Amino acid sequence: MRRRTAVVAGIAAGALAFVAAGCGGGGSSSSSGSSSGGVQGASHTLVQSGGKKGGTITILSNGDVDHLDPGAAYYQFTYAITYVTQRPLLAYKPNSIQPVPDLAASMPTVSANGKTVTVHIRKGIKFSPPVNREVTSADVKYAIERGFDAAVGNGYAGAYFGVIQGAPKNIGNSVPSISGIQTPNKYTIVFKLSQPSGIFVSALQEPLTAPVPAEYARKFDKGKSSSYGDHQVATGPYMVQNNASGKITGYTPGRQIVLVRNPNWNPKTSWRPAYADKIVFREGFDPTVATKQILNGQADANGDFPPPAAQLKSITSNSSQKGLLEFTPTPGSRFVALNVQKPPFNNKYVRMAVAYILDRNSMRLTRGGAIDGDIATHFISPDFGSHGFIQAGGFGFDPFKTANNDSGDVAKAQAMLKKAGFKSGKYSGPQVTQVADNSPPGSNTAAVVANSLAKIGMKVKTISVQHSAMYTRFCGVPKNAPNICPNVGWIADFHEPQADLDANFNGKNILPANNVNWSQLNDPKINALMEKAKVELNSEKRWSEWGQIDKLITESAAAIPWIWEKSPTLYSPKVTHASELWNGGEPDVSFMSVK
Amino acid sequence: MALLEIEDLHVSFKTIDGVVHAAEGVSLSLDARKTLGIVGESGSGKSVTAQTILGLTRFPNATIAGRIVFDGRDLITMSTEDLRDIRGARIAMIFQDPLSSLHPFFKVGHQIVEAIRTHEDVPRDVARKRTIEALRSVGIPSPDERFDSFPHEMSGGMRQRAMIAMALALRPDILIADEPTTALDVTVQAQVLELIQALRDDFGTAVILITHDLGVVAQMADDVAVMYAGRVLEQAPCETLFNEPEHPYTWGLLQSIPRLDAPRTDRLSPIAGSPPSLIHVPRGCTFHPRCPYAPPPAFEIEPGLDPSQPGHLVRCHLTVEERKRLWQSLQQEHPVLR
């Protein structure tokens, strides 16, 4: 994810990576079939049919969306708007970790060699005014192509669609024509891939596949920065309010976003109930104040921020209020990355000593304790369920288990240090450096890390910077990378383990800048297993292979996962029907109904 | 019948350091058209006595007792409301430092107009004319223009003239001049004193002149009171005081009169030692620690203010004979005192 204001970053998913995708992690984590130590709401709102038509829904948020343009949007909160205004080829239904057709008429078909993916799109889907014409496969082609234009600035096109034949390696300020995207007729789109991809179909649920009318959008895509977002047209049940010429009038940056019904949307073509007539996203609210306003019924749900810890505690301990809370598990984890390229963490046993000594329980307390989620014992989170979590050993896999509730074990850590050559069992090498957030909760987490390491004699020098600077100037730039990055994390874009592990731990992905393999792990064996799993088209086999990879990475202790978070969503007492998006607990307003 | 009669005035202030006894049994009287000089070093209680006449010492921490009778009424018990009619109109006052005594942010003319209109219901333009007249009468050149001057735009002497103009604009019965020349140059001093004298003669205003400078008193006063540590030590007609002073403190003051043939010092401390703190006043005669002639009773018992001859009061344990003898020998030692 890109944007969280500091207040929110202080509490919420500030450190997790991108927009999530995947699992319909509705009101509870039941979909992943796991037990969980976290507090959960009484999912009364998870009713999906029979809601009242009409009315206005108000969502409060602290910050703004990243980009209204569906081709540039890459942030959980923005997706709450994107998915109800745009129709990508596929999308997630509530409580599901398997994408289903949305703009597509049926699930894509993949050729035997895995290099051709064919999608048929629904007939009779029309763009909202002022375009008003029927959507064709060419509109999907143009939408994906513009993802490779720097003026649009899509953050994931290269990662998931770079596998299409003819996808440009160099990015310029124009929309390229990609030969591997073919439109044999108005309702068929064919993707020719340069190699098989196990995740390509899942990636078709990204908003980049939502159609964009080229003849209308091209003039806005010109130049160094596209302005299509301010003139966008919709295919979903709602559209951002606009005027007759198509100029968006319902968006005041940092202030509010108004969604109204899309007059060209045909409910028969969609599984979204779209109860409300109007949805207003009001931005700029302090989380404490907004939480109180939602509880009082002045607004209906929280957008980009979780209710602050103190208020969460009071809500969950109040029997009349706790039913208003839903917890959505996130497809990812927070972890402490250890730089394996330089001493002392080039020694596996020193890393394992760290894994044993880290007080993961206290680290979790810095983010609110059990209410924030389970202590993570490996990387693929419970939210993945049968898509890798079970295969990695589920809750049972904990290679650095300690007897005391994961609060760190000096004896086990010392045993590892002895193996590493520290005869006394105390670390006696040079001081190590960590680059950490300069504000809570990240700064507190980093302090726990430093205190834990002190128990085995390891002195830690902490450099405190802004969260975004920690990523873009230090941990994400190998030549500036410290020994420890205590505040990193990642949320997968969909429920494919590749989206969770490849970027973070594949040695091929170590980049000189904007690097997300923060451990700089480059293990030939793991790299090879990943390349093999990526092209595995049989999903059961693929998930099983990634499960094994997760185990290997965890055992290497290149990074130590410590929390699988859950996002709280708070609804007002007026809300009768609701569901959350799969991507981190944003309310799915197309399933919300108010009294 | 005196115009103003002060009887047994006691003024004290409670402060963090203790009680300041600024006036202890002061009795004075002022006749119409006369000038009463009050002389003393700083801290002798002379200014407090003078300000108490107009009720300017009515602070929350002040205790005031005695009587100040003016026009048949006691100014001490009078309400502030009634007293306001007397302030400025019947009894006016000018102060030592005309720069700090004039409001820095208001034009001089305006400050005088304000005084007039506080007491008389006259239109602004009439008050303005009278102000310009008053400014002219105190010898301020081109008073029309000076009306619009700010205090800082005037010279020190000019400012004190303006203060006098303000004080006399309403033709008061009494002008209290509290060290009116102390802050001024020598040449200007003489001009201001002449002005006060002339106005007294022209308007028949009685004057209470407060000063530490006996020379000024000699020039101006009809009667003189010498104050020390909140008490009157000697009181006599001017002539008598200068020719036959009886109190050792007065002798000391006389030795310090500025002379044209001697270098001038601004604030003279004519006698060895310094005045006592008004919080811890010495027992017995308050002057005894500095008095070279103090007889033994002076250490324990405070002498009364007793007449040595009609109209001449002295607060001293020495006998009249002893005082005369001592004064004569002093005169022989210091020919200037003759």
Next chain:
Amino acid sequence: MGAYIVRRVLWAILLLLVVSFLTFVIFNVFPSADPAALRAGRNATPALVEQIRRNLGLDKPFYTQYWNYLKGLVTHFNLGYSYYNSESVKSEIFSRLPATISVTVGGFIVWMLIGIPVGIVSAIRPRSILDRVMMGGSLVAISAPVYFLGLVSLFLFAKGTGQLQWFGAAGSYVPITQNPGTWFDSLILPWLTLAAAFAAFYARMTRGNLIETMHEDYIRTARAKGLRESKVISKHGLRAALTPIVTMAGMDIGLLLGGAILTEIVFNIPGIGRYAYDAIVNSDLPAIQGTVLFGAFFIVFANLAVDILYAFLDPRVTYG
């Protein structure tokens, strides 16, 4: 006076240049995020990051970037475009100006309307119970952070969230042109919150100044003239006691702007303070630069205005 003003304005411009340069240097020297990487997202390919870096002009050396910025500023009064969302910084600042002016000017008025009378009442009766209560209360107000005070006021007095549903809630701000009543209602709590600390401080200062002034010789003169005590205080006392306070207030404008940032955040008012806050969070240099320049401009010219005003208030002061 004219020459003086010209000289001051020239200095002010030089100062703004220095401020803008320092902002640039600080942004480039101290660890802040890489705007290109931030804009591209963490899953972006290196090619995309580099193209965005070029698009934002961040591939050029920093003195070239600064020169280009200055050129745009001087020739077109162009404050650049946000790294984050490509919006024009100038139009963002100008569109948010009315909200910030509403908050600060209103806060300033409330600050003065509360601070000065409380100070006067306390000064007239020093050490009375009223004085003790007011000065004690002011200590509390000075010590309480704006953010905390804002939350407390919302939970006590705001419609919806408060115990007493009296005033507009957080986020209820509308432009005055849209609905003056709602505008006013929505700003009551922000004004009080913003003004509280200042008002308390100024009450104490007014009290101290006035008590001191009431011991001045010219006050004694005014009393000796026979003026009513009420007039002595209101005219002679306050005229002198309040003049330095005007100067102080001018210099405190900077603090007021700082307080306005927090106030706008707590009460969700779409002003420049909120914009500045978001700009810092997003490492959005053009937006940071724009708001810093705006703030500096405001402070420098408020000080100039106060200096000129002071010459009118205190006739002893002249500028040459």
